[in-house]
Amino acid sequence: MLTYFRNIGQGILTIVNSMAVASRHLFKPSVTLQYPKEKWAMPERSRMRLHNKVEDCIGCGQCARTCPTDCILVKTEKRGKEEPPVFAADGTAKKLRTYVFDIDMALCCYCGLCTFACPTQCLVMTGDYEYSVYSIDEHIYHFAKEKPLIPAGSKEQSPSKG
């Protein structure tokens, strides 16, 4: 009988003790933000949506080879000899014409390995995280702007897709 009451007493004592610790936080400012109205500032190195500055892309396909989930599809063809030479912003000659550069963001695992592999630093991960869409097909981003000259028989640079 005595232990019964002692247990109740001890229980109340520890609860009062915890309440003393917890009640101090009543007077502290809250740490949460009301999301759609207020937003955190994203850090500079945030790894979210991929973006390719296709003007600087030389079409080497290294990003597609490093990607662990095979979410990048690159198709290129050689430029003709009589065509005027094209250069990327850092002076690298663009010997290949990139006519397909698709990234399936629904497959992307946001590891960032492709951005480390990119020799011209044109493939970057941006801090943009609000890009939900209604259809999963809209998650495939088409970056290439140029059109192929020879449509048939062109070589694929990336692993084939199933």
Added chain:
Amino acid sequence: MEVNYSGDIMTLNMGPQHPSTHGVLRLELKTDGEIVADAIPHIGYLHRCFEKHVENVDYAGVVPFTDRMDYCAAMNMELGYVLAVEKLMGIEVNERTRYLRIIMAELGRIASHLIAAGTYGNDIGSFTPFLWCFRDREDILDFFEETCGARLLYNYNCIGGLTQDIKPGLEDKILKFLDRFEPEVDNLNRLLSDNFIFIKRTADVGILSPEKAISYGVTGPNLRGSGVRFDVRKDEPYLGYEEFDFDVQVGKGEHGRLGSCWDRYMVRIREVLESCKIVRQAIAKLSPGDVRENVPKRIKPPKGEVYMRTECPRGELGYYIVSDGSPKPYRLKVKSPCFTVMSAFRDMCKGTMIADVISILGSIDIVLGEIDR
């Protein structure tokens, strides 16, 4: 514990959607009234074919997949893998990389133990510590996000170094955080660890004796909670842990018998403070250098096999890699600490009450992503 069952056994399913099962785990409980006669864990709901899948991915591409095994301590998961590949290839990393890896791994350990303590309190019925632990963990995740750009799945370690150096000034931020955080552990103790109701629910429950723990192959805080002084960081140092001054915390059986749920919980709380000590020492030792100095251009390990074990927050994590000289692993086997403790779980549950099953399950701190892989 010897219990005479009445013979009227009822089967009760706990999970897979039970919030206290820390993931997707189904427990098949054979109950006699309120007493649990047997608890059979059914795992595999989160099976993602990790080991088979990585045989088709090159060595560098495996790192993001190791992150996804134990998503509460992804930094420690990938550390174990890159150390295994470096051992296979014979790469020595420079000092700055070593110390940065230790800082990040120990911060990851603090974050993981905070989840363990917070969710354990939540399981037992105390909600406040859960929020406090998550608030402090958020600061650590902010450091990680600032360093590598991701909050949970870091992909920060790469074979031969780190993907990026830390931003200047992060050391001071971490030190400032530790100054604020260490007194918070006392608050957590007052709020949860020394709470009479919490002790009643956890002490003398789910006893795992030292002999049994060793024979089941239990590692990590669960083993140390049973009073066995074993820590891979001390007993088989990797990454230069032998230079650091820290204690291996073991359960002492303050409340009831040794190896109870409370002992396992308390080992984690004490380990958090030890990790703070290691982080402080590592920051003091940090010297300038290039973290990508030893990163090989092509990762193509020689033929051979390697086993590397590291101490991750949940115990001893082992990677066994067989290489056939190609750029993809021939076989990769993971020795998961949660999987081994799951085998001891059945023994711990026998003869306890149904409510104690939740206590025991929370105290062994499993992550189902790592068990099922």
